[in-house]
Amino acid sequence: MKNKVLKGVPICIGTSVILLIILLLSIGFAVTMGSVDISIKEVYEVILYKLFNIGDSSIGIGAVSDVVWLIRMPRIVLAIAVGAGLSVVGIIMQAIVKNPLADPYILGVSSGASLGATLAVVLGIGSVFGSNSLGIMGFIGAFGVSILVLMTSNIGGRSNSIKLLLAGMALSSVCSSFSSFLVYISDDSQKLKTITFWLMGSLSGAKWNEIAFILPIIILGIIFFTTQYRILNLMLLGDEVSITLGTDLHKFRIIYLLITSLMIGLLVYVSGMIGFIGLIIPHIVRIIFGTDHKKIIPIAALLGAIILIWADVISRILIKGTEIPIGIVISIIGAPLFVWLMIKKNYGFGGNK
Template sequence: MKVDSIKRPSGSIICIILVLGLVFSVLASITFGNADISVEEVYKVIGYEIFKIDSMKSYSEGAVHDVVWLIRFPRVIVALSVGMGLAVCGAVMQAVVDNPLADPYILGVSSGGYLGAALSIILGIGSAFGANATGIMAFIGAMVASFSVLYISRIGGKSNSIKLILSGVAINAVCSAFANFLIYIAQDKGAAAEISYWSMGSFASADWEKAFIILPVIIIVTIIIWTQYRSLNMMLMGDDTAITLGTELSKKRAIYMIIASFAVGFSVYAAGMIGFVGLVIPHAVRLVCGTNYRNLIPVSALSGAISLIWADVLCRIILENSEIPIGIIISLVGAPCFIYLMVKKSYATGGAR
């Protein structure tokens, strides 16, 4: 494996700085929004709900309380969770397929979620799930797409990085084609608009129920992935080198793909499809802390969380009394950043080339 010759700051120091930045981001982002609420009122609501301070009891109910505690705060937590999950999953997928362009979109997981949402909105499949039908069907679609990629990559022999990414491209094309076909034959402008908005991602539907579901899942996935940093580092050396060292990577690739897709599925369920996070964040992090996954995973997680929190703030404040889908903001910022990274520094995932 290629070893970085550049002296870089300690991963622990970077993580401590990012944790402080994340705490600041959470507390600061709650104060932004279209509702005219003062900073003092925001923190009095939070102070009462978290610490039950008697002097702030007047903020235990009412419009200000509902906006801060029932709308803004869970929205920030969901944004934090989704950003963390997508960044970690992007980093994992880049190691699994040993390709710097790999992310949930390239490997077909997100397009599976897109098809699941289309089936729910247009055909009503999954209506038994109630108000969360679209999100749950998107989660199921993402997981089915993931298993399909793994199955196809194993046809004709063991799975490897090349077969995985080719299978992902194929599943991506098939799922997108079916979803677009459903939209075309439905001739339902309302459904088409709903799918279009959902496919661009949004935290508008965030609530405490979603926050309490997705945050523990993403934290657990991140911890599990972080404990596997040695295997992820070995994947960067290639299958042939790993075999000579007595390590079989095909089973681990399948396991890591399933774990990452599980997190992506929950992210799609909570916020729709959001691109570029899983692609750009790991690349940017490598410039700072190198390619060792021991540092890359936690730093990517924290960076992704902070990035999506502030991207959501922009979505809420750019247009007065309106909200821009977060996918648009991420693409407008992410695409130029990715191009800049490619132009300024030539590197891959860290393996030998």
């Protein structure tokens, strides 16, 4: 048993290194790809000048510089943050509720974000936030519903995974009903198109100032959950087993939900609703590397970042002159993978075979 454990550690470290190299190569290739034809030489001249002040100052101004540095690079960095964040939050949510179908939005977060966005677009609530009103209201809705789920699940006794799921489903239904009602009474087709596009997810609004605020929080969240691998491993075993081992999961569950809610709210704010990443990536990683969270959290973060970078590239270049919502691309890729996971006989959630 000891040899098996020791043998598994280098494999995970090696995989992480390989994925990190692939991530760096993906960044290098993705920045050269887009609907606007720019030579690879020009792309890297701009990047070298912006990062290290190498080259002529004229490189840092003009249309080419704006496309590379203000449009493509922010999207790539945001794709890394969103892909890594959603993948890790998906792992945490599946452990918290002990449910293989859990994803970052399972506890009513998606419905809360949808309601917030719908209120912003249809009724103009949050207009004080200006052009960011839709994203900020989505963040408020997502985070607010997460807090309500947590409070509701603790009514009449301490929360557990089942009560969290039931509270999430109930509040999700309420939020969805209100959103549907607002959409039904709205007669502005442009507003409905705006809501639909946001709900499908997009990285087109990536801005350096927002990334500078959100990226460190996502990285800190991933690092924090990596240090919590022992508790997360216990969560997969259940509350009864953990209590017999001397650990009460209740307080950890609350802390983890608050942190994941903050991470999801921020990601919803900058990218809208992007599904499947937080559901599929955790299962792919568990199939290959087992259920030890110490190993799978860093790997899932890197894999999620890589996949979202290329999904964003596809959404930008598949149809010249237009952009497909990234949520559609992810669903097209994710649905077949999900079916494959269901028919695979040698994998069970929690590592059972």
